[in-house]
Amino acid sequence: MKIALKTQFSQHLALTPQLQRSIELLQISSAELEEELAKADEENPLLEYAPPDQHKEDGDLSGKAEVMQANWASSTPSSRDDDEDWDTRHEQQAQTTSLLNYLEEQIQSLRLDPAKKGFIFYLAGCLDDRGYLLESLDDLAIEIHQSLQLTPAAALLQLQEGLTQLQQLDPAGVGARSLSECLSLQIQRRMTTDLEHKNCLELAFLLAQNHLTKIAQKDWGKLRQLFKQSESAILEAVAIIKSLQHNPGLRFDTNVEQWVTPDVVVKLNTKGKWVVHSNQAFKPRLTLNQEYSRILKENNSKKSNSALHQKMLEARWLIKNIEQREETILKVAQAIVERQQNFFHQGNIAMKPMVLR
Known part of the structure; x- marks a missing residue:
């Protein structure tokens, strides 16, 4: 070397x-x-x-994709206390994540076996931007049963159970198949915490299920006859319904605008x-x-x-x-x-x- x-x-x-x-x-x-x-x-x-300085035009989601065109007056501040509580808890998530991502985080934390979670994940992916499930469970069962090696009836049963679980997640009213069901789910959620207004909530639940058209028409006389209640009791229940979210999913940022x-x-x-x-x-x-x-x-x-x-x-x-x-x-x-x-x-x-x- x-x-x-x-x-x-x-x-x-x-x-x-x-x-x-x-x-x-x-x-x-x-x-x-x-x-x-x-x-x-x-x-x-x-x-x-x-x-x-950046002057960005705020998007207006009001009136977008309404399920029922009803001329309801805006609710009083006192009737929206519970809704404001939801704002406080979820405003930040709604501004920074999509509805699907928010639901998936909750589903992941459920103590269920992976197969059951899979059905809930699937249903969450079928929701529209408003948080509604527009496709029938029967159609969905026919669509997925073969790939899961299940009969249509077995797939339908799993989807029904999954939807029940999905409708228990936040935001309240998610997974509804109609405006009536969306409002009813929110009232049921409120019943578990607001025992002081139990009777009023029960009346609001019945009104939301079957009498939204009469509320839109302000047919208070007919509603008094049906429920044997005073007009003040009817209006108090209606005020609760007005405070609810018709489109719970629209609170979430589903289409973030990228400003260049x-x-x-x-x-x-x-x-x-x-x-x-x-x-x-x-x-x-x-x-x-x-x-x-x-x-x-x-x-x-x-x-x-x-x-x-x-x-x-x-x-x-x-x-x-x-x-x-x-x-x-x-x-x-x-x-x-x-x-x-x-x-x-x-x-x-x-x-x-x-x-x-």
């Missing part, structure tokens, strides 16, 4: 942590950048962050040329906290401010990198638009290939 020394030349790129972070900021989207800046604002007292925030905007100028501008409306405003900056200047030599001084350096570095990110994106966009002028005028047929060299 011969041992010798030799010199070898090579090139490699050494990226400092700051440079790596700068590249990461350049690659992320505007929405992700907002999250990063909000996090930095929480961790660094030297930063002051003002999120960009453009970094640049391309416009046609007066000379007929497409030009690029930074999207100032969505530009994050990141500045240094003036009070902390003043303290650091006045006490620059004190060791007690070393941690604060480090935060100042981090804040300045972040602000500088955000500015560089904007400049880089703008330059790249300008180069693309300059090369693709014909595309913006004529469409896809005039697009030029772009190769990274």
Whole structure:
């Protein structure tokens, strides 16, 4: 074996942590950048962050896919106490998950054998966005019995048991096959906790099962005769029904809108040329906290401010990198638009290939 020394030349790129972070900021989207800046604002007292103004149009789900078109007046605040309790418990889940995912989490926690859970999972997947089961159990049994090697009757029995379990999950009223059943399920759930209004709830249950049309028509005289109750008792029961959810599944976020925030905007100028501008409306405003900056200047030599001084350096570095990110994106966009002028005028047929060299 011969041992010798030799010199070898090579090139490699050494990226400092700051440079790596700068590249990461350049690659992320505007929405992700907002999250990063909000996090930095929480961790660094030297930063002051003002999120960009975003005017998003709120979706209106009211009146969507109504099962029964009834002109009911809005319920009184006192009649909606229990419904507000549901809001408190489930509002966060409803805003961040779909109805199906929310049900699947509950089904998974049930102490049942996997086969029985399977039927409940299947039924949950058959619900529409409102939380209703529109297909009949008989049709579903015929559809699945062969794949499960069961008779239609056996499959139907399993589905019936599964539906009973499904209707006991939150939100109350889920798995109903009609508006009447949806309201009845919610009233039954309330009966187990609101013993003080037992008689009123029982009357509301009977009204919801068979007399929704008369309620919609406000035929209080007929209802008084049928139930031998005073008009005030009828109206109190009706107030409970009004407080219930007609479409329990619509509280859940089944179609999350993905908002795209453009970094640049391309416009046609007066000379007929497409030009690029930074999207100032969505530009994050990141500045240094003036009070902390003043303290650091006045006490620059004190060791007690070393941690604060480090935060100042981090804040300045972040602000500088955000500015560089904007400049880089703008330059790249300008180069693309300059090369693709014909595309913006004529469409896809005039697009030029772009190769990274």
